[in-house]
Amino acid sequence: MSDLTAAPDVVVPQDLSEVRDWVTLLKPRVISLVVLTGIVGLMVAPGHLAPALAVAAVLCIALGAGAAGAINMWYDRDIDARMKRTAARPIPAGRIEPGAALAYGVSLACASVIIMGLATNWTAATVLALSIGFYVFVYTMWLKRRTSQNIVIGGAAGAFPPVIGWAAVTGSITLEPLVLFAIIFFWTPPHFWALSLFAHADYERVGVPMLPVTHGAKETRKQVLFYTLLLLPLTLLPTLLGFAGWVYAAAALLLGAEFLRHAVAVFRDRQDERGHSLTGDVPAKKAFRYSLSYLGLLFIALAVDRMLLG
Numbered sequence: 317m318s319d320l321t322a323a324p325d326v327v328v329p330q331d332l333s334e335v336r337d338w339v340t341l342l343k344p345r346v347i348s349l350v351v352l353t354g355i356v357g358l359m360v361a362p363g364h365l366a367p368a369l370a371v372a373a374v375l376c377i378a379l380g381a382g383a384a385g386a387i388n389m390w391y392d393r394d395i396d397a398r399m400k401r402t403a404a405r406p407i408p409a410g411r412i413e414p415g416a417a418l419a420y421g422v423s424l425a426c427a428s429v430i431i432m433g434l435a436t437n438w439t440a441a442t443v444l445a446l447s448i449g450f451y452v453f454v455y456t457m458w459l460k461r462r463t464s465q466n467i468v469i470g471g472a473a474g475a476f477p478p479v480i481g482w483a484a485v486t487g488s489i490t491l492e493p494l495v496l497f498a499i500i501f502f503w504t505p506p507h508f509w510a511l512s513l514f515a516h517a518d519y520e521r522v523g524v525p526m527l528p529v530t531h532g533a534k535e536t537r538k539q540v541l542f543y544t545l546l547l548l549p550l551t552l553l554p555t556l557l558g559f560a561g562w563v564y565a566a567a568a569l570l571l572g573a574e575f576l577r578h579a580v581a582v583f584r585d586r587q588d589e590r591g592h593s594l595t596g597d598v599p600a601k602k603a604f605r606y607s608l609s610y611l612g613l614l615f616i617a618l619a620v621d622r623m624l625l626g
């Protein structure tokens with residue numbers, strides 16, 4: 317006979333570490349910057365969204381990006397288990413069942429798109445769905461394991477959030493959000509290739525064709541500098557096109573000069589004949605860290621500028 321006084325067998329997280337694992341699946345640290353760029357898209361768009369709807373839009377961007385991250389971790393569980401940087405993630409470490417992670421990611425992805433559509437408009441919801449699809453299908457399932465250009469093309473996924481924010485307010489997509497898209501698009505290669513210079517051993521082990529693995533460290537250093545040089549003039553477009561002022565332009569110039577200094581240091585790092593660093597990849601590590609501050613501060617400067625412009 318069953319014990320009617322026993323605690324009901326409800327599924328609740330046993331402790332905080334289980335909750336932490338489910339949050340980890342959403343790649344929360346990456347999401348923080350994704351969300352920041354989405355918020356700035358919302359702030360600089362002409363028009364007004366009721367505060368509760370703006371909060372809902374931001375949560376949907378966070379949820380959608382997180383869901384895509386969870387599906388990425390589900391798909392990549394085989395290689396994640398063999399890379400030092402990712403082996404302790406909840407799926408490869410055996411703390412979350414792959415099927416449960418997939419169901420979680422897909423449910424959150426659907427919820428984020430539907431709520432976005434209902435709370436704001438279906439243009440924003442469509443772009444959110446597109447960015448999730450781009451990260452999951454184009455980057456993760458197709459390009460990541462096939463070509464060293466994976467992040468150049470796949471990087472488009474991460475460039476959508478300001479477009480989503482803008483569309484949530486205006487219901488449309490004009491040149492301004494496309495400029496913000498382009499800034500993140502051209503920022504992604506130096507951001508990621510700086511990291512891949514010091515993480516190449518992991519990628520080599522699992523056969524993921526990241527640029528330093530396929531074309532060597534020397535070529536990767538060149539490409540970090542090349543994309544930084546392409547990026548910097550683009551960051552001035554908001555002012556040149558008249559949707560930002562001189563405060564933003566000054567910030568873009570100062571932040572950009574520092575990014576260029578880091579990219580040049582990566583390019584000129586003391587290296588052996590194959591381009592492998594003789595300094596423990598210190599410049600690449602610094603450039604990667606700076607890439608995060610750079611993008612965050614650039615978008616904050618744009619928001620501040622717009623608040624000053626009124």
Ligand code: HEM
Nearest residue numbers: 345346349350353401455467470471474475500504508608
């Ligand atoms: C396809 C494009 C991208 C690729 C391949 C990429 C790759 C990576 C990788 C491999 C890491 C290390 C993550 C870890 O160790 O957990 C990382 C870190 C990070 N990425 Fe990206 N990234 C991309 C685009 C973006 C975008 C668009 C953003 C935000 C706008 C972003 C924000 C971040 C942040 C904030 C971190 C630091 C996370 C931490 O502190 O652990 N990334 N990126």
Ligand SMILES: CC(C)=CCC/C(C)=C/CC/C(C)=C/COP(=O)(O)OP(=O)(O)O
Nearest residue numbers: 346350377380381384388447448451473474
């Ligand atoms: C709204 C929306 C859907 C936004 C998506 C944002 C986006 C594309 C972020 C990219 C973040 C990232 C860490 C990619 C690395 O994937 P990886 O698999 O190469 O890295 P890993 O090895 O750390 O898993």
